[in-house]
Amino acid sequence: MSEITPELVEHLANLARIGLTPEEVQSLTGELGAIVDSVAKVSEVATPDVPATSHPIPLVNVFRPDVPGETVTTEQALAMAPEHDGSRFKVSAILGEEQ
Amino acid sequence: MSTELITMSAAQLAEKLAAREISSVEATQAHLNRIADVDGDIHAFLHVSEAALSTAASVDAARGGGAQLGPLAGVPVAIKDVLCTFDMPSTSGSKILEGYIPPYDATVVRKLREANLVPLGKTNMDEFAMGSSTEHSAYGPTKNPWDLERIPGGSGGGSAAAVSAFEAPLALGSDTGGSIRQPAAVTGSVGMKPTYGGVSRYGAIALASSLDQVGPVARSVLDAALLHDVIGGYDPHDATSLTDTWPSFAEAARAGRNGESLKGLRVGVVAELNGEGFQAGVRQRFDEAVALLAKAGAEIVEVAAPSFEYAISAYYLILPAEASSNLAKFDSVRFGLRVTPEGGGTVEEVMAATREAGFGPEVKRRIILGTYALSAGYYDAYYGSAQKVRTLIQRDFSAAFEKADVLVSPAAPTTAFRFGEKLDDPLAMYLNDITTIPANLAGVPGMGLPIGLAPEDGLPVGIQLMAPAREDARLYTVGAGLETLLEEQWGGSLLAQAPALGVER
Numbered sequence: 081m082s083e084i085t086p087e088l089v090e091h092l093a094n095l096a097r098i099g100l101t102p103e104e105v106q107s108l109t110g111e112l113g114a115i116v117d118s119v120a121k122v123s124e125v126a127t128p129d130v131p132a133t134s135h136p137i138p139l140v141n142v143f144r145p146d147v148p149g150e151t152v153t154t155e156q157a158l159a160m161a162p163e164h165d166g167s168r169f170k171v172s173a174i175l176g177e178e179q
Numbered sequence: 180m181s182t183e184l185i186t187m188s189a190a191q192l193a194e195k196l197a198a199r200e201i202s203s204v205e206a207t208q209a210h211l212n213r214i215a216d217v218d219g220d221i222h223a224f225l226h227v228s229e230a231a232l233s234t235a236a237s238v239d240a241a242r243g244g245g246a247q248l249g250p251l252a253g254v255p256v257a258i259k260d261v262l263c264t265f266d267m268p269s270t271s272g273s274k275i276l277e278g279y280i281p282p283y284d285a286t287v288v289r290k291l292r293e294a295n296l297v298p299l300g301k302t303n304m305d306e307f308a309m310g311s312s313t314e315h316s317a318y319g320p321t322k323n324p325w326d327l328e329r330i331p332g333g334s335g336g337g338s339a340a341a342v343s344a345f346e347a348p349l350a351l352g353s354d355t356g357g358s359i360r361q362p363a364a365v366t367g368s369v370g371m372k373p374t375y376g377g378v379s380r381y382g383a384i385a386l387a388s389s390l391d392q393v394g395p396v397a398r399s400v401l402d403a404a405l406l407h408d409v410i411g412g413y414d415p416h417d418a419t420s421l422t423d424t425w426p427s428f429a430e431a432a433r434a435g436r437n438g439e440s441l442k443g444l445r446v447g448v449v450a451e452l453n454g455e456g457f458q459a460g461v462r463q464r465f466d467e468a469v470a471l472l473a474k475a476g477a478e479i480v481e482v483a484a485p486s487f488e489y490a491i492s493a494y495y496l497i498l499p500a501e502a503s504s505n506l507a508k509f510d511s512v513r514f515g516l517r518v519t520p521e522g523g524g525t526v527e528e529v530m531a532a533t534r535e536a537g538f539g540p541e542v543k544r545r546i547i548l549g550t551y552a553l554s555a556g557y558y559d560a561y562y563g564s565a566q567k568v569r570t571l572i573q574r575d576f577s578a579a580f581e582k583a584d585v586l587v588s589p590a591a592p593t594t595a596f597r598f599g600e601k602l603d604d605p606l607a608m609y610l611n612d613i614t615t616i617p618a619n620l621a622g623v624p625g626m627g628l629p630i631g632l633a634p635e636d637g638l639p640v641g642i643q644l645m646a647p648a649r650e651d652a653r654l655y656t657v658g659a660g661l662e663t664l665l666e667e668q669w670g671g672s673l674l675a676q677a678p679a680l681g682v683e684r
Contacts, residue, residue, distance in 0.1 A: 089547065096503060096550045097510070097527060098543055099535030111605055112548055118606055119492040119561070125571060126564030133569040135389050135419065136375045136622025137648055142418045156282035162517035169512050171526045172519065 084113040184209035186675075189254050189348040189402040196253040199242065203235035203253030207297050210255045214299070214346045217681035222321050223331075223341040225260050226267050227300040238295045250429070251405055252295035257347035259338050260301040261308055262393070263382040264288050267298070271384040272306040272316040272334070275509050275516045275537030285382025286417065287351060287393050287410040294409045299347050302337030306539045307506065308358055308386045310334050311611035314602050315541045323366060325638055325677055329595040332362030332611075338396040339366040343674055349406050350396040355386045356494055357591075357615025359394050360627035364590035364641025367629040367673045369403050369658070370396045372615075374648045375622030376421035378407075379414030387501035388419070390494075390619040398674055400435070400628060400658040404428035407651070423649060431652035435659030442476035444657065447583025451487040452614045452643075458593040460633025464640040465589045468630040471664050472587075482579040482586065486571035487617050493568035494616045495609060496552050496561050503549030506542070509534065544605065573621045580647045585657050588614045590627035590641030614643055624651040626658050629673040630665060639673060 086109045093100045093108075100108070154167060163170040184192070184206050195201045211231060218224050228234075238253045263269045263281035270276040284292070291298065305315040313321045313336035321336040323329040324344040331340040338350035339362030352359040354372035363370030371394045378393045385391060395406035407428045414420045434440065448469060453462065473479050511517040511526075511533035518532045538546070552561040579586055592613055601608040618625035627641045642661070646653045666672060 084551075088551075092547045092550045092554075093543075094531075095554075096546050097507075097530040097534055098538065098546060099531040100543070104540075104543070108544060108547060111544060112551070114606060115495065115544075115548060116551070119495050119565075121492045122489055122496065122564040122568050123560055125486065125489055126567035130567040130570050132563060132566035133573060134566060136569075136573070136620065137419075137421065139376075139419065139421075144415045152282045157513075159282065160279055160514040162511060162515070171512055172523065172529050173525050176525045176528075 084109055084116055181209045181212060185213050185345040188399050189251065189397060189405060190399070192254050192348055193251050193405070196242070203238045203297060204232060206253065207231050207235035207255050207299070210299055210347055217344055218346060220322060220327055220681060221324060221340050221344050221346070222319060223302055223337045223344060223346055224257070224300045225270065225272075225303050225318055225337070228267055228298050230266060231255065231297055231299050235297045238297065241295070249294040249409070251409060253297065254349065255297045255299045255347055256291055256406070257299050257302050257338055257341040257350040258288060259335055259350065259352050260304055261353050261384050262288055262351060263384070264298065264301065267301055269301065269384070271308070272304040272318065273537065273539070273542070274317040275533070276514070277516065279514055281382070283382060286379035286414045288382065290410050296349075296409070302335070302341050302350060304337055305334035306542050307384065307502070308334035308353060308355055309502070309541045309545055311357070311361060311608055312598075312601070313337065314598060315539055317539055320598060323595045324680060325367065326595065329597055329638070330365065332365040332591070332595070334358040335362045335370070335396065339363055339368050339370065342396055342398050343368045343677065344680055348398070349402060351393060351410070352396040353383055353391060353393050354619065355390045355498065356619050357612040359396060360615045360625055360641070360643055361591045361611060363396065363627035365595040365639060367639030367677065368396060368398055369400055369628045370394065370626070371403050371407060371651070371654065372618060372625045373407065373411065373651050374421070374624045376419050377425065377624070377651060378411050379417045379420055381414055381416035385505040387498040388505065389501060390498060392619070398672065400655055400662050401429060401432040404432035404655045426652045428652055428655045431655040432659040435656035436663050438475050438660045438663060440656045441472060441660045444472070444477040444585065445583045446472050446477045446479050447482035447579050447586045448479060449484050449487070449579070449586050449588045450481055451484050452588035456592060457589060458633060460635045461589050461591070461593060461640050464631040464633065465642060468642050468661065468665070469587065472661060475660070475664060480582050482582055484575040484579055484617070486568060486575045489568045490572055490617045490620055491609060491613055493565040493572070493620060494612070495548070496565035497569070499545040499549030500552045500562050501549070503546045503553065506546055509537065541605070569620050572617055576617070576621045576623060576647070584646070585653060586645040588643050590614060590643040594633045594636055594638035594640060618645050621648075623648050624654055626654045628658050628662060631673065632676070
């Protein structure tokens with residue numbers, strides 16, 4: 081019934097940047113299939129004449145006065161980083177060898 | 180004295196503190212002792228503050244110096260771990276944030292400190308608030324003080340257990356689909372999800388931003404109201420914060436106690452939220468509570484909300500979609516865990532390894548589900564349709580509130596279930612929030628409060644009261660009225676009937 085396949089789960093996990101073991105792919109395929117079949121029910125009543133609601137109490141043009149406020153210091157911003165050089169976050173290589 | 184200090188309400192504690200009959204240090208020490216005695220069994224806390232006693236001492240000194248302090252000054256409070264605290268770890272129940280200390284306080288935490296409450300520590304929760312049992316906490320589950328083999332509800336099971344085990348008189352929670360109200364129901368405590376935008380979410384680690392709301396957890400309606408008065412109101416740091424001026428919720432609760440407000444009150448029973456599949460004892464106590472309201476002069480009307488049937492489906496599309504986006508920030512770069520694959524890897528491979536190791540199964544499940552729901556080609560069918568259901572649910576509420584001043588339903592379909600019972604069946608777990616989710620989808624306020632013990636298992640049952648958006652005060656008035664009637668029947672609070680825990684000092 082559901083179109084959730086192991087290949088799709090692997091693809092979605094890759095998009096979401098989550099590594100999965102083959103066992104997790106297996107169990108997620110079944111679980112997500114059951115969930116998707118269940119929640120697909122929304123299409124029964126979501127007819128074209130019904131407008132969508134994104135926020136329960138919509139607000140428009142939420143601005144604050146354009147004045148500098150307190151912000152965290154560079155030191156505070158870096159304090160919990162896994163790796164930094166004192167002024168910037170450090171990450172591993174952006175591109176792989178084949179790129 | 181120590182037992183009295185932990186069992187009295189926050190309102191009573193506040194009175195005695197103001198009258199200088201007791202000190203904040205005494206009150207705080209009594210709760211720290213209680214935590215030391217029972218939290219090994221309950222596991223409500225992930226972190227106990229080392230600064231609590233010194234904070235209490237400074238409040239005592241200020242009071243001794245003649246300072247005019249707020250109504251809850253010196254009263255201890257527990258804080259759900261979803262809220263950022265600059266002096267305590269804030270993990271949201273996840274391994275990916277183990278040991279993370281934020282550079283700032285959530286606005287609600289700042290307000291607690293400014294009102295001179297004493298933070299006791301951080302409470303356990305399902306990872307990133309995804310769950311109904313705390314079994315999805317990366318740090319192990321919290322136990323229900325009524326029966327240690329049962330769940331305390333979730334995601335805010337830690338806060339609910341902390342107040343119902345008398346480890347804290349007050350706590351903060353957050354509610355995305357029932358995480359304040361369902362734990363209240365299964366632990367015999369009181370919890371309030373305010374109107375969306377009524378309480379700032381700045382510094383609350385976001386789950387689903389169109390649904391999340393921070394609110395008070397307590398043992399009585401008045402105590403919840405007193406805490407709501409402290410944390411509520413406009414915050415320019417939260418773009419969804421309402422600029423409304425709110426009335427005093429404590430005054431609203433006090434006004435409700437004489438029961439006058441129940442006379443002529445139109446109480447709508449939502450047919451769709453009291454149906455088959457609900458535990459017999461839950462339905463029985465709910466029907467009795469409705470009869471009690473009628474006896475006090477309320478007019479009971481049945482209201483239909485046909486779209487509520489689709490609420491869970493819409494919720495489990497909207498929530499995962501928003502969560503998949505919100506949780507993208509846990510990328511191993513700026514904060515939290517970093518796991519490098521063996522032999523190194525690109526930043527993307529590091530992210531994938533980090534998120535594999537740092538997220539638990541439910542979080543992975545929902546992020547991947549949300550990624551699917553937002554994918555090109557599926558967006559309209561899933562996320563788009565779910566947002567339309569949201570409109571239909573709001574219309575159902577509008578129609579219902581034309582016939583009724585408040586709506587009522589059981590706060591949860593069952594009493595506390597045993598650990599492991601629903602862990603392997605995500606869909607069964609999701610059904611625990613069947614009664615609470617509609618309020619989040621529509622942004623209306625909802626309160627959970629205890630209405631008795633189910634005859635078949637002796638465990639607490641809760642009722643949910645809902646009011647139109649911005650009418651939070653009405654819930655405190657009606658809730659206090661119902662609570663007064665029930666406590667007259669019981670001869671005290673429901674929690675007074677809870678089994679004793681740990682060793683008495």
